[in-house]
Amino acid sequence: MRRMMAKKGSDRMVVVSMQAVVALLCVVAAYIEICDAAAVVDVYRMIQYDFQGTPFGSRRAVVNHHASSGLSVPGSDLSRTIVILPIDKVNVTLLNEYLQSRKMLGGLLLILPRNFENGGKSSGESDSEDSDGDQPADVAALEQWLIHNNIPYPVYFAYSDERIDSVLKDVQLNDAAGRPATASTGGYKLVVPVSDAKKVPSASYTNIQGWLWGLKGDGDIAGLPTIAIVASYDTFGAAPALAVGSDSNGSGVVALLELARLFSRLYANSKTRAPYNLLFGLTSGGPFNYNGTARWLRGFDQRVRENIDYALCLNSIGDADNLRMHVSKPPENPFIKQIYDNIADVARDVGVTVEIKHKKINISNSRVAWEHEQFSRHRITAATLSGLETAPSFLDRVGGIADRRYSANDTVVARNIKIVAESLAKHIYGLEGKNIEVFADGSSLAVSPPYVKLWLDLLSRTPRVAPFLGKNAPIIAAIQKELAVHTKDVSLQHDNLDGTFLFYDTIKAQLSIYQVASVTFDLFIMLAVGSYLGILFLVLVITTKGFDDLVGAFRRPPSRKLKGN
Amino acid sequence: MTLFHFFNCAALTFGPHAVYYQATPLSEYDTVGSCIRAALVYLGTTLIKLVCLATFLHGTESEGFDFTQEILKALIGFLDVAGLYFALTQLTYRNISQTHKFQAIGLGWAFADSLVHRLAPLWVGARGLEFTWDYLLKGLESNANLVFTVCLAALGSLMWLRKNKPATLVPIIYASAGLVATMPSITSYLRKGLHWDFSKVVGFELAASLAMAFVTWRLFSACQRPS
Numbered sequence: 001m002r003r004m005m006a007k008k009g010s011d012r013m014v015v016v017s018m019q020a021v022v023a024l025l026c027v028v029a030a031y032i033e034i035c036d037a038a039a040v041v042d043v044y045r046m047i048q049y050d051f052q053g054t055p056f057g058s059r060r061a062v063v064n065h066h067a068s069s070g071l072s073v074p075g076s077d078l079s080r081t082i083v084i085l086p087i088d089k090v091n092v093t094l095l096n097e098y099l100q101s102r103k104m105l106g107g108l109l110l111i112l113p114r115n116f117e118n119g120g121k122s123s124g125e126s127d128s129e130d131s132d133g134d135q136p137a138d139v140a141a142l143e144q145w146l147i148h149n150n151i152p153y154p155v156y157f158a159y160s161d162e163r164i165d166s167v168l169k170d171v172q173l174n175d176a177a178g179r180p181a182t183a184s185t186g187g188y189k190l191v192v193p194v195s196d197a198k199k200v201p202s203a204s205y206t207n208i209q210g211w212l213w214g215l216k217g218d219g220d221i222a223g224l225p226t227i228a229i230v231a232s233y234d235t236f237g238a239a240p241a242l243a244v245g246s247d248s249n250g251s252g253v254v255a256l257l258e259l260a261r262l263f264s265r266l267y268a269n270s271k272t273r274a275p276y277n278l279l280f281g282l283t284s285g286g287p288f289n290y291n292g293t294a295r296w297l298r299g300f301d302q303r304v305r306e307n308i309d310y311a312l313c314l315n316s317i318g319d320a321d322n323l324r325m326h327v328s329k330p331p332e333n334p335f336i337k338q339i340y341d342n343i344a345d346v347a348r349d350v351g352v353t354v355e356i357k358h359k360k361i362n363i364s365n366s367r368v369a370w371e372h373e374q375f376s377r378h379r380i381t382a383a384t385l386s387g388l389e390t391a392p393s394f395l396d397r398v399g400g401i402a403d404r405r406y407s408a409n410d411t412v413v414a415r416n417i418k419i420v421a422e423s424l425a426k427h428i429y430g431l432e433g434k435n436i437e438v439f440a441d442g443s444s445l446a447v448s449p450p451y452v453k454l455w456l457d458l459l460s461r462t463p464r465v466a467p468f469l470g471k472n473a474p475i476i477a478a479i480q481k482e483l484a485v486h487t488k489d490v491s492l493q494h495d496n497l498d499g500t501f502l503f504y505d506t507i508k509a510q511l512s513i514y515q516v517a518s519v520t521f522d523l524f525i526m527l528a529v530g531s532y533l534g535i536l537f538l539v540l541v542i543t544t545k546g547f548d549d550l551v552g553a554f555r556r557p558p559s560r561k562l563k564g565n
Numbered sequence: 566m567t568l569f570h571f572f573n574c575a576a577l578t579f580g581p582h583a584v585y586y587q588a589t590p591l592s593e594y595d596t597v598g599s600c601i602r603a604a605l606v607y608l609g610t611t612l613i614k615l616v617c618l619a620t621f622l623h624g625t626e627s628e629g630f631d632f633t634q635e636i637l638k639a640l641i642g643f644l645d646v647a648g649l650y651f652a653l654t655q656l657t658y659r660n661i662s663q664t665h666k667f668q669a670i671g672l673g674w675a676f677a678d679s680l681v682h683r684l685a686p687l688w689v690g691a692r693g694l695e696f697t698w699d700y701l702l703k704g705l706e707s708n709a710n711l712v713f714t715v716c717l718a719a720l721g722s723l724m725w726l727r728k729n730k731p732a733t734l735v736p737i738i739y740a741s742a743g744l745v746a747t748m749p750s751i752t753s754y755l756r757k758g759l760h761w762d763f764s765k766v767v768g769f770e771l772a773a774s775l776a777m778a779f780v781t782w783r784l785f786s787a788c789q790r791p792s
Contacts, residue, residue, distance in 0.1 A: 191694065514694040515695055516695070516696050517696035526572075526573050529576050532577075533576065536581060536588070537587065540584065541588045544590055
């Protein structure tokens, strides 16, 4: 453009248009996105939430700091440093001490190992001697610490890859050599260019339900007793974008979908339709005291609610060898006893023991540890079938970052589905005590391992933290569609989480890693360039005008006068 | 801090031109006008070169060194010589000695070249957080380029303006001029054909520019003597 201008006519025109071009260039220059980082990696921000008005989680999002490899690197100003830690090397006690002593940290970048999806176990080689088995527990402990503290600095998670590994290695070497990265020495600089996190305006959640209507007698189908199969499908974890919750409660969701599929085949034929309605409910808000379950139950017609014979909640049934049935009514209660005997009988046949665990509800306490407690509060007989031995504490075992695909075992899930399906069938067809296998392996009604695997895979890829899912999340649509294939009258119920929880956005970002020069280096370059230009000036003056003129150049005004005279 | 680096690189890239103007007698004879004319001629030449490149070269999607393409590029690069010829012989300047004329034209030419080719990348790149040596090296390259341009202008003025030069020197003058004019192709070959490091290429350019400056100086003073 400049060249075209230059060729054009009058000088005035040229000057004016040149000014315009320069102005344009300035505007363009100011808007050019500078992105020449050594590495750009996806990072997942830690959860930030308010619970009953108290702030929890990581309270900041913006990172623009030098990198360091530990909390105790001599000479580095940690308040202006982001510490990179591989997650299996994190010392929670140390972090806690640091936090309690109110010392500031520029940020924390936690590196998840490359084989994190496999739990560091089944990676094939035996290279994981320091991470065998106990690593997920450590991560879970770290996660609980992160979730239940108010952390005043940004915390990010990233998956390890070649670039991050090489950067970390460099940083460790520099730190070990006593050259921590600061403004005066240069080094690696980590930048996450996001604005500070904003509140998620309305944290919505979605309950999904579907019916299998029982055989009509004389009366209407709504009058039939109903058995509800319930599983909560959403998760909560230290990083919302990583909380896929394969075991808690992906396994329950898979089991529910497979049960819906199996019973839909029986209910498709009026000869095999039982005099029971089956209600399948996928509830949201599970981590938040089963908030969604409570709303879901409240949304039912009084008559429908009263017709619920019992509700069976499925929770974390993907890992444990033996099952527990958690109830809030005493185990001697005949209804409870019936459900328990039913399941335990079937389980015994496949070599699984089912233990009954009784935990009373404390109505005055807002904490709801199990989903069935919400049913019990509505005086509906209910039990939770789970692999967990005791009631988890608040926001624990709700599908955190350590709960990944490897934590749900396909065969265990399939086996548990079979136990539930068989016991349910015995109950609704009145086959108790008879040695009939309805869902025998190899028959057309057998539990389908590929189906289980497929859904576990999908759920293990999909973070499901309710406030960040939104109403139109693909996973909700997928579950709804799947349920609609097998059951009737599928409907969604949208609602907003109550105000005790408040969430903040920015759960994913991009981290740019720059290698920056230090101020000292820049000063040195300035001196070098300056002296180069100075020497050049001297040499040119001496060679072209001679040494006398050089001296004269420093006394120019008098020498000019002399010439003028 | 990175703006600091930008200023450092800019000083290295454009400083020598200013120093050259200030330190040599060019400033005393007020040759800014000649420099600007040369710069304008440069802009025109570059436009024609661009049109030619766009017409005769097909898009270089490959990074490799394509021989025929490079020959074509070198031929088009000779348009620079034509432009210099135009600036040296066709334009009229207020009475300015031949020695200063070629310097002014070479300086204006090199400055325009630096401005067009280096300012925008410098502004975009050197302000970034990531530190690379590239922009400092490009600044050094600009220095070499200044020397080359002034050499070419000097040799051009010998070829076209000086009538009574020793006949024995004529082929040497032409050979040197040809060498300087093909320098962009040579560096391009080093970079793409031999895959030299950028730092090595710049080092070569600096060494070559010094050598050419020496040769040109010898030739120029040899031609000066008889007159």
